[in-house]
Amino acid sequence: MIEDLWYKNSVVYSLDLDTFMDANGDGVGDLPGLINRLDYLNSLGIDVIWLAPFQPSPNRDNGYDISDYYGVDHRYGSSGDFVEFMNHARKRGMRVILDLVVNHTSNEHPWFKAARSDPDSQYRDWYIWSKKRPAGWNKGMVFPGVQKAVWTRDPVAKLYYHHRFYEFQPDLNMDNPHVRAEIRRIIGYWLQLGVDGFRVDAVPFILESRLKGEKLRFDYLAEIRQFLQWRAGDAALLGEANVTPEETQRYFGDGRDGLNMMFNFWVNQHFFFALATGDTAPLEQALKDTAKIPEATQWAVFLRNHDELDIERLPKTKRDKVFARFGPEPNMQLYHRGIRRRLASMLGDRRHIELANSLMFALPGSPVLRYGDEIGMGDDLARKERAAVRTPMQWSSERNAGFSTAQRLANGVISKGPYAYQTVNVDAQRRDPGSLLNWMIKMIRVRKECPEIGWGEWTLLRTGAKGVLGMCYSWRGNRIVVLHNFNRQPQQVKVALDGEGSERLVNLLEVDDSLATRQGHHEIALTAFGYKWFRVGGLNYALRRQPPGPPTGH
Incomplete structure (x- = not known):
């Protein structure tokens, strides 16, 4: 049954252990601290927790430089703590997905140490080497402006090694079947400990091949998917692939041999253009461009994540407008393509x-929240690169934002300005009925009561007003209408609907229903940056819901 696919309609919460909650007072967040805050996530309405890398690491890139795939870094606890965390999450009905970072390892991983020191080592061919510096040694860098090369000479091996990311992150050789077998072992290990899937880091780079033929080997992705499904039938792969709509089909495959989910970067970038300018036409086109995906797959929709806001795929004129509105100062920009700021x-x-969060919950797909965005946390631009948006969670107005009792933190909290922890924190907002946190809890509840968004078909509605995005979802005999005004001025919109119950729209957020005029359309007022969610026909949707039909394909 297609409705067994949990990832089609889940609310995902992204967090880093080291900045979420410190239980042992050493200044670094940890697994016991996360366990202590699971009731908070449960009360928020979270279905899935996405954990950033927590395996042993030199931690030169926020844990994305892994030195042991089969353990827990001592800063965060032990493998026993991880199993305990999984048990507590499961008891609360929450699923867990982990980052799968296998494009590269740390240069301190035993595999790389063996590979560089011994030409006859079995691990030499696990990495990508060259006797001479290749012609494109300074092309295709992931972090332009900070990163200097993608080929670096190793003084021990006396060879050049390839690294798409920083020089301390040598790329694994995916063309080596032993490497791919090891990746399957890594997946199997964590599945055995109960995880529900993986957020696959840097998917296009994982698929890069140096063999003759295609540059991207999607059969490597199919191997991973088939193994995952064999070991845990309901596990899922959420892929990070910032690609064009034309390329997405190959990453999804036919729904059975590719990614289960992908982040919708295309819509995200046009979403921020709409937020910056009030022009929703490009966003509407981006939604159309990404509408057709296999039935068993899903988009992950988001506003911000742990990286910079990447707007590289916008045309330069549009990109410049987003920079001017949201990152006008040079220290707000990063890698010539992004903005290193929080949403608030x-x-x-x-x-x-x-408005932004309401539309995120209303877009086709499963919403992904970044920790702290539910309370409107800010950023610290005094920190380097992406660390600006990776400050500790602000729990209270107590010392260290209630994050830790340590005298000194590994990552300092925001203590000055409008987003300081003394004013922006969970405890204060939990007790304020009008807070952003309580608004977010309400919106998550409403989203979970609208399965039409995750499961249904959608159409764009004509609203008769520029800058107002209207959508209608339909699923099993029920319909949802959502309207979002990107203008700084109030707007009056006209919406025409056909079918049973269309004469009445029941507002899901407040007592403000709409009855159709004699001409058969709805006239709806939206405030500046206003939004409204309606159920078509009334609130007896549970009585009207039709039984599920047969699947329409893969």
């Missing part, structure tokens, strides 16, 4: 923040 500090206006 970019938008500023509470109405604008609500």
